[in-house]
Amino acid sequence: MFDESRYRASAGRSAHEQSRTSAQSPGVPQVFVIGANASTLGLVTSLKDDPITAQLVPVAVTPMGAVLGDNRQKVGVARAGFFDWADRTFPADDERAFIGSLRDLELLLRVGWDSSFPEVFDERSVLNADDVPDELLDAIGRPQAALVQCAVCRRLCVRDDFPWKERPLCAWDFHAQVFGKRGPWREGGYEARHFETLPACAYVVPALLDELDVAVLLALGNVSPAGAHALVRTLLESEEVRSHMAVRTATGIVVLCEG
Numbered sequence: 001m002f003d004e005s006r007y008r009a010s011a012g013r014s015a016h017e018q019s020r021t022s023a024q025s026p027g028v029p030q031v032f033v034i035g036a037n038a039s040t041l042g043l044v045t046s047l048k049d050d051p052i053t054a055q056l057v058p059v060a061v062t063p064m065g066a067v068l069g070d071n072r073q074k075v076g077v078a079r080a081g082f083f084d085w086a087d088r089t090f091p092a093d094d095e096r097a098f099i100g101s102l103r104d105l106e107l108l109l110r111v112g113w114d115s116s117f118p119e120v121f122d123e124r125s126v127l128n129a130d131d132v133p134d135e136l137l138d139a140i141g142r143p144q145a146a147l148v149q150c151a152v153c154r155r156l157c158v159r160d161d162f163p164w165k166e167r168p169l170c171a172w173d174f175h176a177q178v179f180g181k182r183g184p185w186r187e188g189g190y191e192a193r194h195f196e197t198l199p200a201c202a203y204v205v206p207a208l209l210d211e212l213d214v215a216v217l218l219a220l221g222n223v224s225p226a227g228a229h230a231l232v233r234t235l236l237e238s239e240e241v242r243s244h245m246a247v248r249t250a251t252g253i254v255v256l257c258e259g
């Protein structure tokens with residue numbers, strides 16, 4: 001997920017230069033990103049105490065990019081073992097892990113750097129934004145969200161984005177289960193009452209449908225149930241699709257058909 005070559009290519013961008021400058025003004029809340037792996041972002045806001053309080057933020061990997069959880073877990077790490085801990089938590093041989101500059105960390109340790117967690121946590125509050133891979137910086141720039149574990153793969157996902165049969169799923173498993181061969185496909189027309197019990201999710205990802213041999217037949221914005229019913233009925237009468245499925249998303253209704 002966090003590809004180092006990408007951040008090298010973008011290092012030294014002017015926006016990040018600015019954030020580095022503002023970082024040096026005293027009293028501005030700042031975080032230093034220690035590292036990240038596929039499910040956790042590690043940061044510190046102070047390096048003056050022993051033990052050091054590191055903060056771990058859960059990370060959900062979605063088809064729209066990584067999303068940070070809205071909660072932070074604090075862990076105390078002895079000063080003497082701090083680098084070992086960082087190395088173990090974000091190992092260099094894990095291609096999905098990223099670790100910040102240990103030299104910068106050492107300098108900050110030496111001067112007893114001390115800041116506080118910002119009220120609004122975004123990329124402007126990242127002291128070492130220059131070093132952080134773009135994907136991770138993008139995740140930091142997105143609003144944080146409540147995360148839960150997917151009921152199938154146990155990875156983290158954004159809560160309520162992809163519920164199915166009252167269980168939280170991640171986007172990947174929702175697509176595979178609901179839009180797969182055994183999903184609630186329908187043949188024949190839609191009655192008005194069918195629109196009251198449509199499968200519902202935050203968004204449909206066309207790239208994930210390709211693998212399932214499923215296509216988007218129609219994507220509607222926020223139309224009334226009566227309007228959606230009329231449009232879907234007209235479409236299905238004229239298109240002669242065999243199996244189809246209407247899905248409610250955050251922005252409207254999507255009608256899918258089996259390829």
Ligand SMILES: [Zn+2]
Binds near residue numbers: 150151169170173
């Ligand atoms: Zn899953």
